[in-house]
Amino acid sequence: MNDDYLWNKTGKPDPEVQELEEVLGVLRYKPRPIVLPANLARPRRLRLSALLAVAACVALAFLAAGLWFAATSSKSSKPEQAKQRQLNNPSPSPNVDNQNVAKDQTAGTNQETQPKANNKPQQQSQPVVAYHRHRDNAAVIAKRNREREEALEVKQQLLMALRVASEKLNQAQRKAQNPAPPNQIRNQHKVS
Amino acid sequence: MHELEATADFLLMTPQPQTSVEPETRDKSIEVALVRAVLDGDRDAFGQLYAQFAPLVHGILLARVPRVEVEDLVQDIFFHAFNKLHTLRDWAAFGPWIAMITRNRAMDFHRRSRETVEITDDLRSTDNDISRAMEILEMIRALPDAYHETLVLRLVEGMTGPEIASRTGLTPASVRVNLHRGMKLLRERLAIRENL
Numbered sequence: 001m002n003d004d005y006l007w008n009k010t011g012k013p014d015p016e017v018q019e020l021e022e023v024l025g026v027l028r029y030k031p032r033p034i035v036l037p038a039n040l041a042r043p044r045r046l047r048l049s050a051l052l053a054v055a056a057c058v059a060l061a062f063l064a065a066g067l068w069f070a071a072t073s074s075k076s077s078k079p080e081q082a083k084q085r086q087l088n089n090p091s092p093s094p095n096v097d098n099q100n101v102a103k104d105q106t107a108g109t110n111q112e113t114q115p116k117a118n119n120k121p122q123q124q125s126q127p128v129v130a131y132h133r134h135r136d137n138a139a140v141i142a143k144r145n146r147e148r149e150e151a152l153e154v155k156q157q158l159l160m161a162l163r164v165a166s167e168k169l170n171q172a173q174r175k176a177q178n179p180a181p182p183n184q185i186r187n188q189h190k191v192s
Numbered sequence: 193m194h195e196l197e198a199t200a201d202f203l204l205m206t207p208q209p210q211t212s213v214e215p216e217t218r219d220k221s222i223e224v225a226l227v228r229a230v231l232d233g234d235r236d237a238f239g240q241l242y243a244q245f246a247p248l249v250h251g252i253l254l255a256r257v258p259r260v261e262v263e264d265l266v267q268d269i270f271f272h273a274f275n276k277l278h279t280l281r282d283w284a285a286f287g288p289w290i291a292m293i294t295r296n297r298a299m300d301f302h303r304r305s306r307e308t309v310e311i312t313d314d315l316r317s318t319d320n321d322i323s324r325a326m327e328i329l330e331m332i333r334a335l336p337d338a339y340h341e342t343l344v345l346r347l348v349e350g351m352t353g354p355e356i357a358s359r360t361g362l363t364p365a366s367v368r369v370n371l372h373r374g375m376k377l378l379r380e381r382l383a384i385r386e387n388l
Contacts, residue, residue, distance in 0.1 A: 003372065006346070006353075006371055006372065006375055007352070007353040007368055007371065008352040008353055008354060009352055016379065017347070017375070020328065020347050020378075021347055021350065023321070023324055023325050023328060024325050024328060024329065024344075024347045024348045025348070025350070026321050026322055026325050027254060027259065027322070027325050027326075027329060027348050028247075028348055028349055028350065029246055029247045029250035029251070029266075029349060031243065031246070032246075032263070033239065034238070034239060034242045034246075034267060034270055036235055036238065036271070036274060037271075
């Protein structure tokens with residue numbers, strides 16, 4: 001038995017294989033030209049624009065997620081930061097009061113000699129501090145509201161951009177996957 | 193001066209370093225070029241792909257479905273391949289890709305219409321040569337799956353082992369094993385039939 005003949009038709013021919021080739025040769029493929037129908041749309045490569053659209057959408061989604069995360073984290077961390085600030089730097093009124101108390105204690109001995117001299121600044125500082133505190137709080141609240149509104153606007157813009165991008169991506173995918181045949185007749189009605 | 197001439201003679205006599213391009217690699221590059229051309233809208237290139245791979249598709253079908261159905265199925269498979277060509281990622285793997293489409297289509301065919309097939313096959317094979325060929329083909333079809341496709345491609349379509357390997361994507365070693373084992377089994381069955 002000659003293996004080479006069976007493998008690549010070289011060497012001494014194997015009579016049995018040759019006979020089989022002859023007999024089975026009648027079933028061999030007979031070349032016939034292929035005729036592609038005219039309305040068969042040509043296959044399209046995956047377009048670069050579609051790939052770019054996908055990449056842009058992914059990038060936009062990441063950007064949106066990042067901004068949203070940043071907005072929410074800053075919103076949640078601002079009250080905490082304010083609390084932290086208050087803990088680190090207690091409000092000026094107790095300081096002033098403490099200072100006044102200390103001053104009172106130190107000046108206790110001189111109270112008789114100068115009884116009204118120490119009371120005047122104490123009475124004046126309290127409304128000023130309260131005014132400043134009130135003004136600070138109002139400014140902080142206003143700032144926070146402004147930031148929240150801005151964040152909401154940004155969020156809405158991003159959502160809109162995402163919607164537009166996803167719609168464009170869908171269109172691109174639809175075009176890439178189902179290219180419309182050029183000669184297709186739409187709304188064809190049956191003629192009796 | 194003489195030295196220079198001698199060197200020139202020596203250079204002329206020295207065989208040029210031949211860039212030995214494997215036939216398989218050359219086939220693959222042609223395949224890639226044809227697929228690219230088809231994707232760029234060249235329909236003639238698809239005709240060339242068809243001419244190159246139709247025997248492969250024909251052989252795979254012949255090993256699985258009735259002969260009368262094969263011609264139409266070959267055309268159908270190439271139309272399908274034309275429509276789906278953009279999904280082919282590795283352009284050099286057109287052969288294995290279309291071979292897989294063909295195997296799937298043959299399975300679909302059996303799932304849909306089994307009964308019609310066998311009767312038509314018997315009715316059409318009236319010619320002596322063809323009936324003998326069909327008998328042997330039936331014996332090949334009865335062999336295990338791994339062998340019948342390779343044997344049909346070798347004995348019916350006349351492809352060599354390396355060609356079968358390169359077009360189906362199988363390794364040459366496995367094609368060689370399938371050919372030899374399949375041939376051995378076929379010889380045994382032919383001997384049994386002749387003894388009867």
